[in-house]
Amino acid sequence: MTQIAEKRGLSDIVQTAVEKHGATPDAFIPILLEINRENGYIPAEAIRLARKFLHQPEEHVLVSEGQLYGLASFYHMLNTGVVGRHVVQFCESAPCHVQGARDLWKSVQSTLNLKAGETDPQGRFTLKTVSCLGLCGVGPVMVVDEDVYGNVTPDQLPEIFAKYE
Amino acid sequence: MPFYRSHILVSVDPACIDAGAHDVLDALNDELVAQGLIDEVQVLETSRIGDPARFAPDMIVYPENVHYANLSVDDIPYLVEEHFLKGRVVEKLRAQTQVVTDEELGAPKPKEVRIVLRNCGKIDPHNIEEYIAEDGYQALANVLAGMTPEQVIDEVAKSGLRGRGGAGFPAARKWQLCRQVPDNPKYLTCNADEGDPGAFMNRRVLESDPHSVLEGMIIAAYAIGASMGYIYCRAEYPIAVQNLNIAIAQAREFGFLGENIFGTGFSFELEVRMGAGAFVCGEETALIASIEGKRGEPRPRPPFPAVKGVWGKPTNNNNVETYAVVPQILLKGADWYAGMGTEKSKGTKTFAIAGDVVNTGLIEVPFGITLREVVYEVGGGIKDGKKFKAIQTGGPMGGCLVEEHLDLPVDYEALTAAGSMMGSGGMIIMDEETCMVDIARFFMEFTQEESCGKCTPCRVGTRRILDVLEKICAGKGTLADIDNLEMLCEEVIKNSLCGLGQGAPNPVVSTLQHFREEYIAHVVEKRCPARVCKALIRYEITSPACTGCTVCARNCPVEAIRGERRQIHHIDDDTCIRCGICAQVCNFNAISILS
Numbered sequence: 001m002t003q004i005a006e007k008r009g010l011s012d013i014v015q016t017a018v019e020k021h022g023a024t025p026d027a028f029i030p031i032l033l034e035i036n037r038e039n040g041y042i043p044a045e046a047i048r049l050a051r052k053f054l055h056q057p058e059e060h061v062l063v064s065e066g067q068l069y070g071l072a073s074f075y076h077m078l079n080t081g082v083v084g085r086h087v088v089q090f091c092e093s094a095p096c097h098v099q100g101a102r103d104l105w106k107s108v109q110s111t112l113n114l115k116a117g118e119t120d121p122q123g124r125f126t127l128k129t130v131s132c133l134g135l136c137g138v139g140p141v142m143v144v145d146e147d148v149y150g151n152v153t154p155d156q157l158p159e160i161f162a163k164y165e
Numbered sequence: 166m167p168f169y170r171s172h173i174l175v176s177v178d179p180a181c182i183d184a185g186a187h188d189v190l191d192a193l194n195d196e197l198v199a200q201g202l203i204d205e206v207q208v209l210e211t212s213r214i215g216d217p218a219r220f221a222p223d224m225i226v227y228p229e230n231v232h233y234a235n236l237s238v239d240d241i242p243y244l245v246e247e248h249f250l251k252g253r254v255v256e257k258l259r260a261q262t263q264v265v266t267d268e269e270l271g272a273p274k275p276k277e278v279r280i281v282l283r284n285c286g287k288i289d290p291h292n293i294e295e296y297i298a299e300d301g302y303q304a305l306a307n308v309l310a311g312m313t314p315e316q317v318i319d320e321v322a323k324s325g326l327r328g329r330g331g332a333g334f335p336a337a338r339k340w341q342l343c344r345q346v347p348d349n350p351k352y353l354t355c356n357a358d359e360g361d362p363g364a365f366m367n368r369r370v371l372e373s374d375p376h377s378v379l380e381g382m383i384i385a386a387y388a389i390g391a392s393m394g395y396i397y398c399r400a401e402y403p404i405a406v407q408n409l410n411i412a413i414a415q416a417r418e419f420g421f422l423g424e425n426i427f428g429t430g431f432s433f434e435l436e437v438r439m440g441a442g443a444f445v446c447g448e449e450t451a452l453i454a455s456i457e458g459k460r461g462e463p464r465p466r467p468p469f470p471a472v473k474g475v476w477g478k479p480t481n482n483n484n485v486e487t488y489a490v491v492p493q494i495l496l497k498g499a500d501w502y503a504g505m506g507t508e509k510s511k512g513t514k515t516f517a518i519a520g521d522v523v524n525t526g527l528i529e530v531p532f533g534i535t536l537r538e539v540v541y542e543v544g545g546g547i548k549d550g551k552k553f554k555a556i557q558t559g560g561p562m563g564g565c566l567v568e569e570h571l572d573l574p575v576d577y578e579a580l581t582a583a584g585s586m587m588g589s590g591g592m593i594i595m596d597e598e599t600c601m602v603d604i605a606r607f608f609m610e611f612t613q614e615e616s617c618g619k620c621t622p623c624r625v626g627t628r629r630i631l632d633v634l635e636k637i638c639a640g641k642g643t644l645a646d647i648d649n650l651e652m653l654c655e656e657v658i659k660n661s662l663c664g665l666g667q668g669a670p671n672p673v674v675s676t677l678q679h680f681r682e683e684y685i686a687h688v689v690e691k692r693c694p695a696r697v698c699k700a701l702i703r704y705e706i707t708s709p710a711c712t713g714c715t716v717c718a719r720n721c722p723v724e725a726i727r728g729e730r731r732q733i734h735h736i737d738d739d740t741c742i743r744c745g746i747c748a749q750v751c752n753f754n755a756i757s758i759l760s
Contacts, residue, residue, distance in 0.1 A: 024458075025457055025458035025459075026438070026456060026457055026458045027458065028458035029438075029439070029440075029441055029455065029458055030438075030439060032441070033400065033439060033441055070460055071441075071458075071459075071460060074443060074460040074461065074617075075440070075441030075442050075443050075461075076441070076442030076443060077400050077401075077441045077442035078441055078442075092611075093362030093363060093611070094362045094363055094519075094557070094561070094593055094604075094607060094608065094611070095362060095363040095519030095520060095525075095591075095593055097607055098519075098520050098521065098593065098595060098599065098604075099519070099520070103745060103749075106744065110722075130401070130442075131360060131362065131401070131442070131444055131611070131615070132360065132361070132362035132363060132364070132365075132401070133401050134359065134364070134365030134368040134401065134402060135365070136362075136363050136365055136517060136519040136525065137269045137365075137519075137525050137526045137527075139519070146403075
């Protein structure tokens with residue numbers, strides 16, 4: 001039962017995304033971004049569904065699943081694997097690096113007991129690195145879901161992570 | 166129309182009415198009549214002035230621009246007598262504004278000239294009228310009403326404006342090339358995929374003054390003959406995307422975008438396209454591929470986008486800053502703009518200053534300013550009184566410059582000649598405690614990760630360079646590795662397809678050039694002079710300073726520190742993982758890092 005319910009949910013997400021952005025090539029990336037945002041990641045099933053909606057030979061829109069997977073795997077912000085309930089994005093760029101991110105990164109990994117790209121067994125956190133968020137004035141910077149934390153120090157970490165269940 | 170010497174605007178925001186704004190209004194009118202000033206001072210009602218939670222009820226007096234807050238009826242007679250009869254501002258009733266600190270921008274620092282950033286933090290980006298009040302869309306009106314596309318291109322050519330994305334190609338020549346191609350429709354793209362680590366000038370302009378970019382694009386579209394434009398903004402900037410969409414909707418509503426702009430028959434449409442996290446999409450052919458819904462992989466040029474760009478049609482691509490400055494050039498004239506800068510680099514440039522200086526954040530300075538002025542005057546000097554070591558300009562594909570370069574004027578040619586580049590405008594300043602091998606390794610890690618993988622020299626070459634650097638940082642390098650590094654860098658620079666690969670080895674090349682002795686210390690003496698590389702350092706407790714307080718031992722995650730209370734402690738070198746926590750927690754600076 002749950003599986004069917006989940007599947008229908010995904011189908012809705014994909015269909016809504018396609019309707020919102022339109023079934024044209026320049027909408028492929030916005031559609032995948034939206035599926036990623038709504039579902040947390042882009043499973044193979046979503047690719048299959050999206051291709052079904054988008055491939056319209058009579059409208060001269062030709063697309064394969066491989067092509068869509070190619071997009072999903074190329075862009076860093078699109079996840080092709082399962083992610084946790086909360087995504088921690090750690091800025092790994094140079095300005096943060098020279099402002100203390102080097103030590104902070106070690107603390108983040110040990111506090112969460114995760115390495116880059118990993119998700120904990122409880123599915124609570126996924127730890128990712130992210131390229132420059134342009135918030136270098138307040139580095140080191142870390143983003144949890146959509147909350148931005150600047151000037152982060154190792155001792156603030158337990159308190160920050162405790163906010164996310 | 167009667168003339169009034171002063172105007173009082175009283176806020177009748179619901180919150181202010183609640184706090185007695187109507188009583189204040191009545192009292193004001195009564196008092197002005199009583200003093201015989203009612204024909205000289207006009208009282209008007211207005212909407213919200215300041216935050217009602219702090220200021221209600223409040224009012225503002227023009228032309229003096231004095232904001233009185235938290236008024237009561239009892240204050241009015243004194244206020245009218247002092248301010249309007251005697252001409253003295255009543256300080257005790259003035260709104261106490263908090264000093265708002267804008268960590269990114271703040272007030273202009275010495276030597277700054279703000280043109281691109283002039284409206285940032287000053288106007289409400291969600292309100293097109295505030296932009297219009299700052300001469301916004303005036304240049305567009307002038308252009309459409311009285312200039313031919315050729316005249317616009319000529320004026321921009323005369324100003325000397327060069328592309329701000331990094332390469333510095335003359336903007337007007339690019340426009341002219343695209344205009345000449347006998348193919349339609351033509352497209353305009355704005356590169357807002359500001360991916361260089363440490364560069365966030367474009368983000369600030371997009372967030373705080375999106376209309377300046379829109380206006381510049383509409384003018385460029387008119388000059389080129391483009392009918393459709395895309396702003397390609399990276400998804401890491403959600404607020405910029407949001408503000409751009411709001412701005413586009415408002416501009417369309419005001420008739421600055423869409424069909425028949427200003428009734429001149431010129432039509433132009435504009436849309437935002439979001440990236441999805443791929444640094445290489447800042448390269449123009451990759452950007453175009455991404456707009457078309459493909460993997461953002463660069464392709465060889467020619468054909469240049471001016472001939473075959475979006476959907477295979479002629480396309481003009483410029484950076485955010487290039488477009489944003491265009492309205493000001495047309496408004497104030499090419500001569501005004503060309504009056505700033507150096508012989509070949511005209512006008513101003515925004516930079517993002519990061520790293521070990523006192524004032525980090527955004528600056529806008531005329532070309533020709535020296536790096537020394539940037540570091541010491543605008544940047545306020547090195548933090549904590551430490552020594553300057555290097556400045557990295559041009560982003561991850563730029564190079565490191567050193568003390569001897571500090572008196573160089575900042576312009577496209579001078580930075581390139583010194584072995585770095587202008588890039589989009591990130592500057593990272595490093596103090597004496599930075600290990601240059603580690604920095605080179607760090608930048609390679611970035612470019613290796615961001616290599617799109619299409620061409621072998623970049624895909625494999627960056628990986629191999631990184632392998633060698635990691636080996637050196639781990640203390641396992643040899644002198645032969647340094648030679649190999651140089652050879653690898655040369656091959657990758659020579660053979661890569663796009664600017665990413667061609668520039669990727671620059672941080673290694675420039676650090677090898679200026680800090681070769683640091684590389685040699687790593688491989689020959691197995692020593693990291695800046696005491697950064699973990700494999701080459703060890704921690705030691707120095708006897709006179711240690712009080713035996715046990716703080717370090719209690720905080721050590723691997724129990725490598727032993728010692729009795731009030732006795733000097735000792736670190737077991739084999740167990741120690743070089744995490745540095747002991748040095749952070751020690752209150753007596755008793756722990757030194759040796760290499």
